[in-house]
Amino acid sequence: MEIFIVSVFALGYLAITLEHNLKIDKLIPALIMMALAWAGIAFGLDGFMTWFDSHHAALLDGQTLENGHIMENFAAMGHEAKMHTMEKTLLHHFGKTCEILIFLVGAMTIVEIVDHFNGFQTIKRIVKTNSKATLLWIVCILGFILSAIIDNLTATIVLITILRKIVHDRNLRMWYAGMIIIAANAGGAWSPIGDVTTTMLWMGDKVSAMNLIKILLVPSMVCMIIPTVLASFLPAFKGTLEQEDDNEKISKNSTLMLVLGLSMIVMVPVFKTVTHLPPYVGMMLSLGIVSLVAEFISNRSFSMTAVEDHGHVHGPTFKALTKIEMPSILFFLGILMTVAALESLGLIFTFGNNILESEMNINLFVTLLGAGSAVIDNVPLVAASMGMFQDPMDSSIWHFIAYAAGTGGSMLIIGSAAGVVAMGMENISFFWYLKKISWLALLGYLAGVGTFLLI
Secondary structure (H helix, E strand, O other): OHHHHHHHHHHHHHHHHOHHHHOOOOHHHHHHHHHHHHHHHHHOHHHOOOOEEOOOOEEOEOOEOOOOOEOOEHHHOOHHHHHHHHHHHHHHHHHHHHHHHHHHHHHHHHHHHHHHOOOOHHHHHHOOOOEHHHHHHHHHHHHHHHHHHHOHHHHHHHHHHHHHHHOOOHHHHHHHHHHHHHHHHHHHHOOOOOOHHHHHHHHOOOOOHHHHHHHHHHHHHHHHHHHHHHHOOOHHHOOEOOOOOOOOOOOOOHHHHHHHHHHHHHHHHHHHHHHOOOHHHHHHHHHHHHHHHHHHHOOOOOOOOOOOOOOOOOOHHHHHHHHOOHHHHHHHHHHHHHHHHHHHOOHHHHHHHHHHHOOOOHHHHHHHHHHHOOOOOHHHHHHHHHHHOOOOOOOHHHHHHHHHHHHHHHHOHHHOHHHHHHHHHHOOOHHHHHHHOHHHHHHHHHHHHHHHHHO
C-alpha cells in the first residue's frame, strides 16, 4: 500500500506541474491525491509496521525518548488501537493545517477590505515616474517590503494592478512583472507572514519571528538587489515611459484603511509574542477590527449577516470575503494533508534520516531543495522538511530552509504562488520567463545563499 500512496503523490504532483498543459486547475489533483492517500492508509492500516507521531516527532517503535517518554510499538497494536492512532493523527494534521488556512483567509480578507476603499491608490501615487529604470527599482523595493507585510501573492497582485495603470505596453509590463516575482518572493522569505512556507515554519514553532527577520533580511535583500541591478542595464529598462493623465478618484478614507489594514497585519506577530496564542487568533482579531472600522465608514450595520430584500449583502466585509482566493486555500489543504499522509507512515522521517546519514552536505541539500521548489511547489517541500529534521527552534537549518524554499521558486514562473498569479494576470508564457527572467532569479538566489552561509 505504501507503493500506491507514493504513486498517488507522484502522479498528483505531475498533474499539478502540468496544470497549464492539462487545462485542469491544480487544486483538483491536490484534493484528489489527498483523499486517495488517506484512503490508502485506511485500507492498508493493518499492514503498516511503522507510524510517525508528529506530536513527539518520533516513530512509534517502542523506544524511549530523551525526555523519558516511552513510545508505543505500532506494529504490535491491534486493529482498534491502530484506527484510534490514525484518527488522532489525522485530526492533529487537519487542525495544524486549518490554523494556516484560517490565517491566510484573514490576511486575504483584510487586503480585500483595503482594496474595497481603493487604499492601494495611495501606493500608486508614489510610483509615478518617467524613467523605466527608476520605476523598476520602485516596484522591486515596494514588492520586497509589501510582500513581507501582506504576503508575496497579494503584493504581486497589488503591484501588477498598479502597473497596468502606469505601463501600457504589455511586453514591457511582462518584464516588470517578472522582476516583481523575484522581489516579492525575496521579501516574503524574511517575514513570518510574507510567504506560506515561512508562515508554516513560524506556526510550527521552527522559527521565531524576530530571529527569522534578523537572520534572513540581508540574504533576502541581496537576492532582490542583484537581479534588479543587472536588469537595470538591460535594453527593456532603458528610456522613458509615456505618461497619461490620471483621472481616477481617490476615496477620502483610502489612506486610513491602507494604514489600518497593514498595521493590523503587522500586529499579528506582536500578538503571538505577548499572548503565546496561535497566530490565527491574532489575525482574526485584526480582521474584526478592520471590519468594524470598514462598516462604520460605510455607514452600514457591521453585522456580517445583514441581508437586504434582494438577498445580497453590500457591506465591505462580505464583499471582501467573496473575493478571497478560495482555490488557493483548497490547494494548500490538499498539499499539506497529502504530505501529512506520507509523514504519518514514517516515509519522510526515514528519508530524512537517510539524508543525514549520507555523505551529502546539509547546506548543499537545502540549496538543492530551494532549486527543487522551482519545479515542485515549495509548500510540500517545506512540509516534508519539517518531518525530516528534528532540530530545535531557530536552528540555522530552519532559517536556511525558509530562505531556500521562499526564493528558489523564482527560477521558474510555476515555482511560486507569485509567479503563478503573474502568469495568469499578464499571460506570461513559461518559456518567455525561462529565457528572460530565470537567469536573473538564479543569480539572485545563489548570491543570497552565499550571503546566508557567510553570515
